[in-house]
Amino acid sequence: TQLAEYIPGDDCVFRRERIKNSQLFRPDICALCVCREGTVQCQRFMCKVPNCTASRIYYRPDLCCPLCLDRDPLPCTYQNREYKHGESWSVNSCTKCSCSNSQINCTTTQCPFERGCPRGYRMIPASRGQCCHTCKEYEATCTVYGDPHYQTFDGRQYNFQGSCKYILTKTCGR
Structure with missing residues (x-):
């Protein structure tokens, strides 16, 4: 919003x-x-169904519609491991790869808050298996107890008495 x-x-x-x-x-x-x-x-875009067997259907990453291969699709080799045509794997929690007729196509997730969280939010580190950290709004409490004890939203303690009027909380203008 x-x-x-x-x-x-x-x-x-x-x-x-x-x-x-x-x-x-x-x-x-x-x-x-x-x-x-x-x-x-x-x-x-609407694609015609290719006129070939399912094992010979080939998707090029730069084209929308599938093509028919003249021969059976070739496997891929990535870090000394062979992957079949159509097979997908994860390099890490942010990078996914797939094999398409000997071509390896990898996509890396772009995290929305790479440079940190907006003001008023704190970073929640990515847990195992997740790629991106998330941002969560700060939750805080301001407390007044007894006279003259104050604890601010950031946890600081103040003890004072006075005859002035004090503003405890106020909505900030945007």
């Missing part, structure tokens, strides 16, 4: 990215999209 505050009326937001009005973009190899006055409109 915060991102929407900064987007001019005719521009769009797609997967947390700002897209200018009338701008064409491809979210994947099989779709073409355009931003039209604040609305993203996409059209997916």
Whole structure:
């Protein structure tokens, strides 16, 4: 919701990215999209079913529609291990690879908060098997007890008495 505050009326937001009005973009190899006055409109390409056996169907990473191979697809070798055509594996929690007719295609997840969390949030490290850390809003308590004991949101203790009026909490303007 915060991102929407900064987007001019005719521009769009797609997967947390700002897209200018009338701008064409491809979210994947099989779709073409355009931003039209604040609305993203996409059209997916339709592919014919290839006229060959399933074992000879081949997907090139740079093409949307599958092709037929003249011969059986070839395996891939990655770090001295052989993978069959169509097989996928994880290099680590952020990188996944697949074998497509001797071609290795790897994709690495881009974490949304690589440079740290926004103000008012704390980082939760990625647990085993997860790629990205997450950001969680800080939870804090401000306490007044007895007279004159105060504990602030950040845990600091103050002890004082006075005849002045004090503001304990207040909503900050944005």
